[in-house]
Amino acid sequence: MSLFFDVLTAINNPHQQGSVDQLGSVVEALQQLASRQGLEMAQMIALLDSLGQELQPILQDQASAIGVGALEGLLGKLSGAGSLGLLQVAIPRPLQQEIIQAVAQQTGIQADQIQAMLPQLIPAIMGLLGMGAAKPGTSGQNVLLEAFLKSEPGQSTDLGTVINFATRFLNPPAQA
DSSP states (O other): OHHHHHHHHHHHOTTBOOOHHHHHHHHHHHHHHHHHTTOOHHHHHHHHHHHHHHHHHHHHHHHHHHOHHHHHHHHHHHTSSOOHHHHHHHSOHHHHHHHHHHHHHHHOOOHHHHHHHHHHHHHHHHHHHGGGSBOTTSOOOOHHHHHHHHSOTTTSOOHHHHHHHHHHHHSOOOOO
8 A cells, every 4th residue: 555655645746747647547547458358346456466566576677687767767668558569678578478377376367368468557557657757857766666666575566456546546435
């Protein structure tokens, strides 16, 4: 849940790129993807939690190899359209297959279904993490990416939990 608080902080910080509209776009994209794949939102949340756990060590290794700034730039490019070529650069095919198999085993979702969703899931996740980047003309590091990279496994890697809370934040229950 701490990553969700970092998302809210990014939304409220005028020097970071996060906005309610951007959060809404990420949530909507994931809801539409779940619907197209015939998944309940609870399954998508479990998939995102598992995917976060699998992505974290890979992104940590890349941050160590190329630097956090270079990783942030690469991930920023991924947050746009689901470019398969950029996805291959960020996460090589053998690592993608390891991720897919691990997530399938943890969630019970078919591996081929996860593979079909990966080109849309990764840009959505990168869009979420990109909300912590500094706005153009300001300085600073991406606090969401930093929090994701530096967290203990299972603490801030719960991307599904972030989306669950974001959905509640964006669609508060009506008061009687």
